[in-house]
Amino acid sequence: MARYFRSSNLASRIFDRQLISPLPGATVNTIRQFYENLVPSYTIYDIDCPDYSFRKFTDDGKYLVAFSRNHQDLIVYRPIWFTYSCNEECETHELPPKAKKFDSFFKQLYSIPLASSNEYICKDFFLYMECHRFGLFATSTAQSNESTATEGAIHGVPLIEKITFHLVRLEDGVILDEKAFCNDFINLAHSIGAYMYEDLLCIVSLRYQTIHILQIRDSGNLVEVRNIGAFCREDDELFLHSHIQTGYGGSFLPGIKQRLLSYIFCKTWNEVPDQTLRVQHLKKKFYFHFQDYVDLIIWKFLDRHHLFVKFGSVDGGVSRSTDQNLAFFAVYNMETTDIVSLHQNSSEDIYALFEQFYDHFHANPQASSHGKFISSHSNDIHALDQLRVIKNKASSSSQFVKKMMTSLPYTCQSQSPSPYFDLSLFRYDEKLISAIDRHRHCTEHPIKFMSVRQNVVKFKIKPDSGASDSRAKRISSFLFHPFFPLALSIQQTYMQPTVVNIHFRR
DSSP, X not given: OTTTTOOOOHHHHHHHHHHOOOOTTOHHHHHGGGGGTSOOOEEEOSOBOOSEEEEEEOTTSSOEEEEETTSOEEEEEEEOOOOOOOSSOTTXXXXXXXGGBGGGTEEEEEEEEOOOTTOEEOTTOOEEOTTSSEEEEEEEOOEEXXXXXXXXOOTTOOEEEEEEEEEEETTTTEEEEEEEEEEEOOOOGGGTTEEXXXXXXXXXXXXXXXXXXXXXXXXXXXXXXXXXXXXXXXXXXXXXXXXXXXXXXXXXXXXXXXXXXXXXXXXXXXXXXXXXXXXXXXXXXXXXXXXXXXSEEEOOBSSSSEEEEEEEOHHHHHHOOOOOSOOEEEEEETTTTEEEEEEETTOHHHHHHHHHSHHHHHTOOTTOTTGGGOOOTTTOHHHHHHHHHHHHHXXXXXXXXXXXXXXXXXXXXXXXXXXXXXXXXXXXXXXTOOSBOOOEEOOSSOEEEEETTTOSEEEEEOOOOSOSOTTSOEEEEEEEOXXXXXXXXXXXXXXXXOEEEEEEXX
């Protein structure tokens, strides 16, 4: 077994696979080592393709989602492998002219109008169910920063007149259901404002501090299950109105913040046994930070019964800024309406959970045979080593922890399951490219993917053909197919047409 797959020759590896069985439970990991030989080896620059905004592949590899440039239409493609024949040696033969066309690699399934009247598609928002039958898209009107004061609304949060979520059947593009929110604010950038866990969909209203939990039925209907915010239980509102005194003009904190304050108060109370010192301790630890505790919430699913809630500043919730101000993370039980645990953003305890149980914060689809192998520092020793090197270089441990915690809560389905981002197989510069779905500054030099085992360059991705103006500011995004040796690099330059390159195995 020591020599298993030691050869870098593909034919030799195939023979070894027939002769030697991998260890129990290691079959898929062993077979994935074939990707060291099956890499994108050829690039077609500036391919002839429609002027669309390409979003992402679904992790089953069947669909490539794109939006029209006017942000009105949804276009869905199916990847097809480019094939051709030639009379002489194909390796030295030039590719035929049709190779320069986008439709040689992708077949358009449908194009449907999604946005209506004055709404536009949010090009950064797209979620899909684990069964890959349904996709969730969002449209909205323009954002207004001059929002009028409304009862229950948080001051400083902008206003969007209408936000609509569309549930689309990916197979044929039929819109099955819609859910609209009026005069609200939901952060749609990179799908921050929504999270999908199995058949449950969680949408957070930042403006009204309400968490809407919906269920996606097999029939394709969006059914509202409960709302968490002002009230935690279904009968809280009825109970409150039946016991409140007539003519009372005061106001109450939302129910979820009442739970937070109760938890912090009881925890602070029990920290000091002496009755005399307890009052001073409460003043310093509880009442002094009272307004911070009553601040904005951001959320995330942990499982079907728990939410991961972030209490922080209004600016951090609206702009997703990387401020390192005071913030708290709480685990909230939806069934009992209790705060289970609470951690400050500089706490070593929350960082230990972040380091050891990183995958639980992401909740990658377990039904996906490819999504299970997304690398992280809790499942890959190479990623853990990289994280600890960064931590050791930090001048302040507390500031390092705060910086790491600004990425929480993680956005849903934000990582590519491509094996070329598997840190046990390949090593690459994460400043230039990574599994996380984000735009990056374009580099003139090729991005190298090196074999971890052999320490040699296996392939390169060069998003710039060298024909463009190097002085112009350019950004690149990369879309890797979840299991084919196929990738798109998309280069955008201000006031210039978008350039799409295709990298594939020839």
